Amino acid sequence: LAAGHGCRADLPPWTRRLSKWFQDARIVGNLTIIPDTLARAQDLWNHFAGWRVYGAGVMNTSKDAFEAQVLAILGPLHGVARRLTKNEADAEDLVAESITRAWRARASLVDAGAFRAWMFRILNNTFISERRKTLARPREELLVEESAEEEGAFSIFERLHQPFLLWFANPEQEFLDKLLGEELDRALAALPERYRVVVVLADIEGLKYAEIAETLDVPVGTVRSRLARARCALQRTLWDVARDRGLQTSRAGGAHE
Amino acid sequence: MSETDDVGCEQALKRLLEFIDRELSESDHDSVERHLRTCRSCYSRMEFERRLKQRLSALSADDVPVESRDRIRALIKGF
Numbered sequence: 001l002a003a004g005h006g007c008r009a010d011l012p013p014w015t016r017r018l019s020k021w022f023q024d025a026r027i028v029g030n031l032t033i034i035p036d037t038l039a040r041a042q043d044l045w046n047h048f049a050g051w052r053v054y055g056a057g058v059m060n061t062s063k064d065a066f067e068a069q070v071l072a073i074l075g076p077l078h079g080v081a082r083r084l085t086k087n088e089a090d091a092e093d094l095v096a097e098s099i100t101r102a103w104r105a106r107a108s109l110v111d112a113g114a115f116r117a118w119m120f121r122i123l124n125n126t127f128i129s130e131r132r133k134t135l136a137r138p139r140e141e142l143l144v145e146e147s148a149e150e151e152g153a154f155s156i157f158e159r160l161h162q163p164f165l166l167w168f169a170n171p172e173q174e175f176l177d178k179l180l181g182e183e184l185d186r187a188l189a190a191l192p193e194r195y196r197v198v199v200v201l202a203d204i205e206g207l208k209y210a211e212i213a214e215t216l217d218v219p220v221g222t223v224r225s226r227l228a229r230a231r232c233a234l235q236r237t238l239w240d241v242a243r244d245r246g247l248q249t250s251r252a253g254g255a256h257e
Numbered sequence: 258m259s260e261t262d263d264v265g266c267e268q269a270l271k272r273l274l275e276f277i278d279r280e281l282s283e284s285d286h287d288s289v290e291r292h293l294r295t296c297r298s299c300y301s302r303m304e305f306e307r308r309l310k311q312r313l314s315a316l317s318a319d320d321v322p323v324e325s326r327d328r329i330r331a332l333i334k335g336f
Binding site for chain 2: 063066067070071074075076078079082092095096099100103155156157161163170172173176179181184185188199202203204205206208209224227228231235
């Protein structure tokens with residue numbers, strides 16, 4: 001990595017190198033943010049420019065580097081915190097406490113490329129331990145690991161799809177089109193916590209299964225099965241939300257019942 | 258599953274979410290993709306699940322209020 005540059009109005013060549021480097025280091029999943037937010041990229045560049053590449057890993061334990069890494073994922077951190085606490089003020093406190101813990105534990109991060117999962121893991125653990133403090137005893141759902149198949153599989157698609165309509169209509173697509181963002185929010189909030197967490201990490205924040213496993217400290221196989229159940233549960237909840245609003249009664253509602 | 262195996266609907270649906278998440282091995286991914294090319298019903302299902310996932314990912318809020326950002330900056334300065 002070369003030294004940093006001043007910010008110019010057009011996209012300077014280093015943004016491409018930075019973008020490429022991020023891709024290689026697997027730090028940022030979605031690279032479209034790089035050219036779109038030049039200021040942020042510049043910010044990151046200034047911080048990362050001091051980094052040194054050691055073999056496959058890249059490490060810089062300075063406070064500036066730590067800050068840059070944290071700020072780069074502050075949005076997702078806040079998003080996950082908000083879904084965990086269901087409350088803006090608590091979410092802010094949770095993020096702040098997690099960052100404090102992360103700084104103290106920075107020596108435990110051995111692979112800089114795994115910063116995101118490492119940070120999410122600290123966030124998740126902080127959330128759990130903070131709540132233990134406030135509750136006399138932990139909520140049961142925290143202690144109970146997967147209780148076998150609680151409910152059978154559920155699929156909105158199977159409820160709505162009508163193979164014979166083919167080109168004339170697409171009830172399942174219509175269902176998604178009519179679904180409001182706030183209804184998705186509501187359905188998510190209604191999920192049991194262990195399900196909500198995996199859906200938030202996988203579908204909203206776009207983490208890979210291995211990162212989720214790292215975050216939750218469970219095997220990847222558990223992530224797979226829990227995510228499958230969580231998505232079923234989410235669809236069931238969405239289905240109920242839609243019924244409350246009368247969405248289900250559209251043309252194809254309950255066709256397969 | 259070997260590369261030459263053609264998967265049926267049952268297998269394809271079982272792997273559909275991992276297919277969408279791009280978590281299958283390359284050969285499994287390809288075999289599901291081959292099935293989706295020829296099976297309209299499974300393809301429609303995949304489209305639905307993919308779009309639902311897109312709706313969820315659209316909930317991701319990358320913007321953090323300036324005050325929160327400043328608060329975190331100040332917090333780290335104090336470390």
